[in-house]
Amino acid sequence: QQQVKQSPQSLIVQKGGISIINCAYENTAFDYFPWYQQFPGKGPALLIAIRPDVSEKKEGRFTISFNKSAKQFSLHIMDSQPGDSATYFCAAIAQGGSEKLVFGKGTKLTVNP
Amino acid sequence: NAGVTQTPKFRILKIGQSMTLQCAQDMNHNYMYWYRQDPGMGLKLIYYSVGAGITDKGEVPNGYNVSRSTTEYFPLRLELAAPSQTSVYFCASSSSRASNTGELFFGEGSRLTVL
Numbered sequence: 001q002q003q004v005k006q007s008p009q010s011l012i013v014q015k016g017g018i019s020i021i022n023c024a025y026e027n028t029a030f031d032y033f034p035w036y037q038q039f040p041g042k043g044p045a046l047l048i049a050i051r052p053d054v055s056e057k058k059e060g061r062f063t064i065s066f067n068k069s070a071k072q073f074s075l076h077i078m079d080s081q082p083g084d085s086a087t088y089f090c091a092a093i094a095q096g097g098s099e100k101l102v103f104g105k106g107t108k109l110t111v112n113p
Numbered sequence: 114n115a116g117v118t119q120t121p122k123f124r125i126l127k128i129g130q131s132m133t134l135q136c137a138q139d140m141n142h143n144y145m146y147w148y149r150q151d152p153g154m155g156l157k158l159i160y161y162s163v164g165a166g167i168t169d170k171g172e173v174p175n176g177y178n179v180s181r182s183t184t185e186y187f188p189l190r191l192e193l194a195a196p197s198q199t200s201v202y203f204c205a206s207s208s209s210r211a212s213n214t215g216e217l218f219f220g221e222g223s224r225l226t227v228l
Contacts, residue, residue: 042221049215101217105154
């Protein structure tokens with residue numbers, strides 16, 4: 001059973017455009033949602049994270065939107081740049097719970113110049 | 114800062130061979146993890162450790178073993194390698210506080226091919 005569903009699997013955006021990656025979860029115990037960015041040949045690195053009591057969190061060109069009632073959250077990359085080309089993973093964890101961090105399957109983003 | 118260091122970066126094994134993937138961290142993190150990453154499948158947790166001498170199974174532990182004798186090192190042992198173990202393996206660590214928020218530091222990965 002896939003605990004965090006991520007879409008799309010791949011995404012191609014023109015430079016300056018908006019990249020949107022969506023995730024959905026079923027486990028209502030999840031209460032912290034980090035996003036990871038992975039460049040080719042490298043390990044994932046924490047990009048941005050959100051708690052469910054916040055509907056939106058912005059860090060530079062990266063914004064997480066969170067819809068608790070729908071159990072969905074998304075990553076928006078504004079003014080996408082070729083340097084943003086990477087694989088993005090959404091993830092979820094229940095703080096204080098026995099379950100460990102669970103990842104979505106990833107979205108490969110390509111930003112064309 | 115070195116962070117999380119994995120060796121080797123690449124390895125080809127024959128079916129039935131055994132090997133150990135090495136992982137070391139210099140951040141004094143209590144929590145350490147081993148993940149495998151397969152194309153289009155995300156990251157799957159193999160084993161994790163909450164401190165020296167304590168390890169536990171993750172989602173996909175079959176065919177692997179771990180040990181944690183010190184805080185710094187967390188090797189992953191593959192016994193009787195099979196083609197299904199062809200993957201990229203990532204070691205990660207986190208502090209006790211950050212373990213609750215999924216703030217993991219990853220190594221650069223070890224790409225293993227079993228032929």
